[in-house]
Amino acid sequence: MTETTPAPARTMHPLLKFALEMGPLVIFFVANGKAGIYVATAAFMVATFAALALMWVLARKIAVMPLISAAVVLVFGTLTLWLQDDHFIKLKPTMVNALFGAALLGGLAFGRPLLPYVLGDVFRLKPEGWRRLTIRWGVFFLAMAVLNEIVWRSVSTDTWVAFKTFGYLPLTFVFALAQAPLLNRYALEPEADAAARAAEGRPAAE
Template identity: 55%
Template sequence: MTEGLIETKSDAKRLLPLVKLVLELGPLALFFFANAYADRFGYAENQRIYVATALFIVATLVALSISYGLIRKLPIMPLVSGVVVVVFGGLTLFLQNDMFIKLKPTIVNAMFGLVLLGGLYFRKPLLEIVLDSMFELTDEGWRKLTFRWALFFFVLAILNEVVWRTQTTDFWVAFKVFGIMPLTIVFALAQTPLLLRYDSSKKAEEA
């Protein structure tokens, strides 16, 4: 095992969970603190979200670069999210309209939800690819888990729309950092019984 990496049975390199978490949360944390404290560094209060967005774009690109440098590939979910950050963050800065960066979670989550449901429709559960998962599940397990995650992504998209359209920018930023991530962690942990029930490696051992 190389530092920061984990070797899988197929010899594919994966990031250690802690490294992966830092790379995902780092840009979000910088986004939150920049929005909260940019005015202390001479920026006008109404410019904080734009400073935060600029740093968010840079931090996201740095995180993707580090990830690629470690495993020589870019996981689908961070890559898609990063592209949307750059595009909508760039529009936010260029047009000086924070609506675009606020739409980013809605678009990303709705996109993943649609992709997962589309995969199920064509009988190709895509969750393992989307989440870069290391789980080994039966076909039925993948179908059920994929359907649950698709619905959860749609819930996150709806929540984001409600929050940014009804609350202040500061509240939305806090929700993005301290609301969406904890909800995702709780939801992921709640899937443990399903993961254990449909673990294909255990079923193979029992057979």
């Protein structure tokens, strides 16, 4: 009997990945303008899971963070529609960011940094680099949770939807770009990278 090997994961183009992440937010924004927050919430839920399905079809894998975010969308979106209370969908970004921030900083505090499991296939860093990057991302996520709380409690629903659509991802993108000097400073040399991969039982990078 011959064993069937699983289909290898594929690399998704960054622009396509960005489009799949941005698409549900744009649908949320348009649906809110045309039919209100509850129709927008339902459309956002459908679009989120459609984007996940496309990610799986195109890349044969789904990253941890979009998967967790989609699970929170399902819970808070369902509560929003069931109870007809838009506070729940407004709380969703707070909960997601607080969860990511607490997980990153908590894992680091207990000596179990989680960021290498998320980004280890993209970046190869020295331990100090992972520590610093984890702290930065953990603080960033907590700051975004606080910012969402301030925004949704201070402005109209339409303004909050616009912030969620056109504010959150650009802020995240700018923050990610700002980490380039740290990534360059603590990047593993090719020899060290090969040794680290060998220690993990993984093939050397091409």
